[in-house]
Amino acid sequence: MIPAQRGVLRCSGDLLFEHLAPWFEKYAHGFKLAEKRSIQHFECDLFDGVSIETTTVVFCAPHSATGENVVEFHLPGNPVVLQRLEQSLAEFGLEVAEPGDFTRRAFLNGRLDLSQAEAVLELVQSRSAESARAASQLLSGGLSQQMSDVRHELMTSLVELEAGLDFEEGDSQDLRPSEVIEHVKRAKQILQDAAVGQQTRALTTGARFGCLLLGPPNAGKTSLFAHLTGMPSLVSDQAGTTRDYRRAVLMSSSVDIDLIDFPGLGGDAVDQRDALARELVAEFDQADMCLLCLHPHTKPDELPSCFPNMPKLVVFTHSDLELQVNRELNHELRLRLGNYSMVSLSSQGDSAATSAALSEAITPFFDEAEKVITQRIRNSERYQQALGSASAAVETAEQWLEVGGQQDLVAAEIHHALAVLAELVGEMTPDDLLDRLFSAFCVGK
Ligand SMILES: Nc1nc2c(ncn2[C@@H]2O[C@H](COP(=O)(O)OP(=O)(O)OP(=O)(O)O)[C@@H](O)[C@H]2O)c(=O)[nH]1
Ligand SMILES: [Mg+2]
Numbered sequence: 001m002i003p004a005q006r007g008v009l010r011c012s013g014d015l016l017f018e019h020l021a022p023w024f025e026k027y028a029h030g031f032k033l034a035e036k037r038s039i040q041h042f043e044c045d046l047f048d049g050v051s052i053e054t055t056t057v058v059f060c061a062p063h064s065a066t067g068e069n070v071v072e073f074h075l076p077g078n079p080v081v082l083q084r085l086e087q088s089l090a091e092f093g094l095e096v097a098e099p100g101d102f103t104r105r106a107f108l109n110g111r112l113d114l115s116q117a118e119a120v121l122e123l124v125q126s127r128s129a130e131s132a133r134a135a136s137q138l139l140s141g142g143l144s145q146q147m148s149d150v151r152h153e154l155m156t157s158l159v160e161l162e163a164g165l166d167f168e169e170g171d172s173q174d175l176r177p178s179e180v181i182e183h184v185k186r187a188k189q190i191l192q193d194a195a196v197g198q199q200t201r202a203l204t205t206g207a208r209f210g211c212l213l214l215g216p217p218n219a220g221k222t223s224l225f226a227h228l229t230g231m232p233s234l235v236s237d238q239a240g241t242t243r244d245y246r247r248a249v250l251m252s253s254s255v256d257i258d259l260i261d262f263p264g265l266g267g268d269a270v271d272q273r274d275a276l277a278r279e280l281v282a283e284f285d286q287a288d289m290c291l292l293c294l295h296p297h298t299k300p301d302e303l304p305s306c307f308p309n310m311p312k313l314v315v316f317t318h319s320d321l322e323l324q325v326n327r328e329l330n331h332e333l334r335l336r337l338g339n340y341s342m343v344s345l346s347s348q349g350d351s352a353a354t355s356a357a358l359s360e361a362i363t364p365f366f367d368e369a370e371k372v373i374t375q376r377i378r379n380s381e382r383y384q385q386a387l388g389s390a391s392a393a394v395e396t397a398e399q400w401l402e403v404g405g406q407q408d409l410v411a412a413e414i415h416h417a418l419a420v421l422a423e424l425v426g427e428m429t430p431d432d433l434l435d436r437l438f439s440a441f442c443v444g445k
Contacts, residue, residue, distance in 0.1 A: 007077035009085055011094060012102060014061065016069040023092045028054075033071070036060060044075065046084045052076065066102055067109025113425040115144045146194045147425050150187045154394070154414050154421075157183035161411050181401045184394060184414070191391045195384070209366050210258045212310075215293035216302045217241075217264025220317035223347035224293065225261035228355050233261070240264055250355060257362065260287065265304040289365045291315045291358075296323040296344075300332035311365050312337060315358075319344035341365075386424040393417040 013019070017035050024033050031042040038058045043051035055074040064070040075081060086096065103120045106112045112120070157180045213221040217239035226233035229248035234241055242263045250257040289311040294303075296316050314333060316325060333340055343361035345354050397413035400406045 005077050007082045009073045012066040012068045012070045014068050019092050066105040067111045113144045150190045151421055153183045153187035154418050158414050161407050184398050188394045195387045210287035212287045212290040213261045214290045219293040219295050221293045222261050227347035227351050288369055293317055296325045298329050300328050314340050314342040316344040320346040320348045386420050390417040390420045
């Protein structure tokens with residue numbers, strides 16, 4: 001444990017509420033934990049006479065990360081405080097989790113499939129921000145969605161085929177043999193896309209994409225942040241209004257954006273504010289991209305002297321004023337960013353339209369980041385072997401279907417493809433594979 005601003009201790013278990021009830025009586029002055037999805041604040045009496053402000057976040061089974069009841073304790077991130085909390089919980093029968101325990105439980109309770117569990121492992125082991133991002137995107141289900149789509153197609157065709165094997169022609173009204181081949185063709189296509197790394201899914205909701213609002217003072221960053229998220233914010237025409245960062249989630253139909261408003265960063269001035277802004281940007285090197293907010297009349301020497309090393313979308317603000325983008329600014333941006341992507345937005349008027357325009361502009365960046373991550377997993381030998389074997393079986397099934405008449409052989413091939421894919425997503429995985437996978441995690445995951 002290292003000191004941090006906040007510490008979080010997560011507990012999970014089917015009988016968690018029963019174990020925690022007496023803990024609350026002893027350490028929280030009889031404060032009662034709500035056994036429903038909730039956030040509660042209370043004073044915790046971990047040290048004699050010193051109350052510690054604590055927050056609990058409760059998730060009830062099965063709607064939690066592990067599929068069990070989960071309670072998170074959020075409190076000051078002092079190691080002594082956290083160790084004391086851990087010790088006090090142990091008095092009531094709670095045990096420290098094994099490495100990978102949370103992920104294993106999530107897997108066993110059907111909250112994750114094996115490809116998602118592997119993505120967690122990637123996340124735990126990833127050193128670079130890029131691979132961390134890729135893994136976290138994969139967690140949102142890119143590859144596993146494809147696998148579940150293939151299996152759905154194959155199972156549907158199998159149901160129709162087996163109905164065909166059991167009934168005489170005309171017996172079953174649902175039976176439409178021509179549809180079998182359509183399902184098989186779709187399955188083949190998804191398998192091919194999965195092998196070469198093409199994205200076939202719509203962006204899953206639940207994936208958060210971190211976007212930093214960066215730019216010179218007075219560019220309109222905070223106005224845009226407030227307009228999009230509805231968070232009351234301090235806006236003024238005085239440069240340097242925002243002094244610290246703030247974040248809020250912007251839900252949209254495609255990508256959920258974790259929007260982060262930053263202090264202005266501009267010119268070569270190295271005053272205190274600028275230094276603070278630079279420090280903050282350095283802290284946020286794990287964001288997925290930055291939205292470089294610029295008033296269209298920004299002069300080149302007002303641009304931040306260095307841009308963070310992450311994908312950038314130029315956002316020209318004040319679009320309601322219909323201003324021409326300054327030529328020198330455009331020239332300078334081309335020099336520094338090459339062929340840059342841009343969008344013009346306004347913090348006046350209809351916020352739904354602004355939000356839609358922003359998410360449309362961000363979607364290609366999101367897709368790109370996701371490709372990087374999924375590619376790594378796809379390249380793994382296990383995936384390639386399984387996809388190859390399932391593809392071969394599906395192709396053979398398709399050939400039999402085209403010839404006609406050999407429905408039992410078609411069914412056998414589809415069964416084989418389904419078995420291979422079931423193993424790939426962990427439904428029939430031998431225990432030793434699971435043990436190997438989960439033992440590589442760290443405690444708390
Ligand atoms: N007409 C118009 N005015 C805007 C727009 N966005 C911001 N402004 C105005 O521009 C000024 C600066 O806006 P802020 O949102 O505080 O700018 P900022 O980039 O957060 O500035 P700092 O926090 O100082 O870095 C304010 O007077 C806003 O009212 C816009 O889209 N249209
Ligand atoms: Mg601001």
